[in-house]
Amino acid sequence: MATTSQSLPLSLAGIEKRFGAVTAIGGVDLAVEAGEFLTLLGPSGSGKTTLLKVIAGFEMPDRGTVRIGQADITRAPPGRRNIGMVFQNYALFPHLTVERNVAFPLAVRHVPRAEIGRRVQEALALVELDGYQARMPSQLSGGQQQRVALARAIVFNPGLLLLDEPFGALDRRLRQQLQEEVRRLQRRLGLTAIFVTHDQEEALLLSDRIAVMNGGAIEQLGPPHEIYARPSTVFAAGFIGESNLWRGTVANAGHDRVTIALDDGTRILAESTATPGPATALVRPERVRLLEDGEAADNRLSVTVEEVSYLGQTQKYLLRSGDRVLTAVWTLAAVAVGRVKAGDTVAVGWQAADVHVIAG
Numbered sequence: 210m211a212t213t214s215q216s217l218p219l220s221l222a223g224i225e226k227r228f229g230a231v232t233a234i235g236g237v238d239l240a241v242e243a244g245e246f247l248t249l250l251g252p253s254g255s256g257k258t259t260l261l262k263v264i265a266g267f268e269m270p271d272r273g274t275v276r277i278g279q280a281d282i283t284r285a286p287p288g289r290r291n292i293g294m295v296f297q298n299y300a301l302f303p304h305l306t307v308e309r310n311v312a313f314p315l316a317v318r319h320v321p322r323a324e325i326g327r328r329v330q331e332a333l334a335l336v337e338l339d340g341y342q343a344r345m346p347s348q349l350s351g352g353q354q355q356r357v358a359l360a361r362a363i364v365f366n367p368g369l370l371l372l373d374e375p376f377g378a379l380d381r382r383l384r385q386q387l388q389e390e391v392r393r394l395q396r397r398l399g400l401t402a403i404f405v406t407h408d409q410e411e412a413l414l415l416s417d418r419i420a421v422m423n424g425g426a427i428e429q430l431g432p433p434h435e436i437y438a439r440p441s442t443v444f445a446a447g448f449i450g451e452s453n454l455w456r457g458t459v460a461n462a463g464h465d466r467v468t469i470a471l472d473d474g475t476r477i478l479a480e481s482t483a484t485p486g487p488a489t490a491l492v493r494p495e496r497v498r499l500l501e502d503g504e505a506a507d508n509r510l511s512v513t514v515e516e517v518s519y520l521g522q523t524q525k526y527l528l529r530s531g532d533r534v535l536t537a538v539w540t541l542a543a544v545a546v547g548r549v550k551a552g553d554t555v556a557v558g559w560q561a562a563d564v565h566v567i568a569g
């Protein structure tokens with residue numbers, strides 16, 4: 210298998226797909242660059258799998274076009290799209306050896322026998338399963354089976370690789386190991402990859418860009434750090450990472466600083482160019498700091514500690530101020546174990562620059 214990739218860009222324009230009264234995809238435009246790792250992230254029912262099936266050719270869209278490179282493949286059968294696929298339950302052929310499983314896509318493409326042998330060996334080496342040629346799938350662990358599935362998906366140099374929750378059935382450690390391997394392989398081969406998950410950590414870790422899906426539409430598209438730091442909607446903010454979200458009204462707008470008035474009278478100072486009107490303030494838990502005596506902060510609250518959870522490198526605190534509960538996550542280097550306990554009253558604060566304002 211050549212490691213020089215023939216990866217291609219993918220473009221979706223105006224994709225719509227209905228099942229009876231259900232709109233699974235409600236008008237999606239998306240351009241994925243060659244060699245890019247793009248994740249479709251969203252809750253159950255948001256349309257991720259349907260969109261992937263439209264790309265793969267297992268579902269026909271009611272409207273819109275699918276292009277790989279220059280070619281319009283909207284109506285092309287799945288086998289003609291040159292797409293590699295790994296699904297959670299995309300089982301290997303149980304009656305075929307590892308070697309014949311991986312050889313399958315080459316055999317159906319009438320690749321000469323000698324070349325098949327060489328390319329299968331190369332693909333198995335890439336997923337670190339060289340020497341497993343003669344095994345049957347039943348003689349492999351779940352992680353090894355998914356590696357064989359990955360080898361089978363890349364052995365024919367696909368223009369595009371689709372991965373639908375490929376690690377869903379695996380335990381956490383194996384999952385992490387395979388995540389790293391897939392990413393390394395994808396980079397090394399320069400593959401264009403579209404990955405479906407509802408696991409936000411997995412999405413943040415692996416992706417060049419994330420498309421946050423909600424109700425059959427892409428709600429936000431951007432690199433992980435941008436989606437985390439500057440979510441464009443309350444849904445995206447709540448779906449990715451932990452968040453403190455406070456709904457209020459932007460008052461006193463001007464000079465890149467605004468005040469957000471909450472209905473209980475609390476005022477939050479934020480660095481933002483938001484205009485007056487309803488808005489939600491987002492403060493990520495690691496931005497909420499424990500204030501030392503006399504320490505100043507743009508925003509300051511006296512809170513009672515309700516709960517402390519030890520998470521290893523960090524601790525998570527549930528803090529109450531009146532009717533409001535907020536979450537803080539502090540590293541052990543910043544706040545030692547036992548220094549702040551349930552029942553304590555402490556001062557916390559954060560800077561105006563730590564507040565992200567979502568208008569609307």
Ligand SMILES: Nc1ncnc2c1ncn2[C@@H]1O[C@H](COP(=O)(O)OP(=O)(O)OP(=O)(O)O)[C@@H](O)[C@H]1O
Pocket residue numbers: 228231232233251252253254255256257258259260407
């Ligand atoms: N074959 C089908 N017939 C009828 N409705 C369908 C069909 N496939 C999907 N749907 C509906 O379309 C919507 C989107 O489903 P889809 O499977 O794409 O979501 P998803 O984001 O992949 O969810 P999950 O994470 O649970 O797999 C859902 O409301 C689903 O019930």
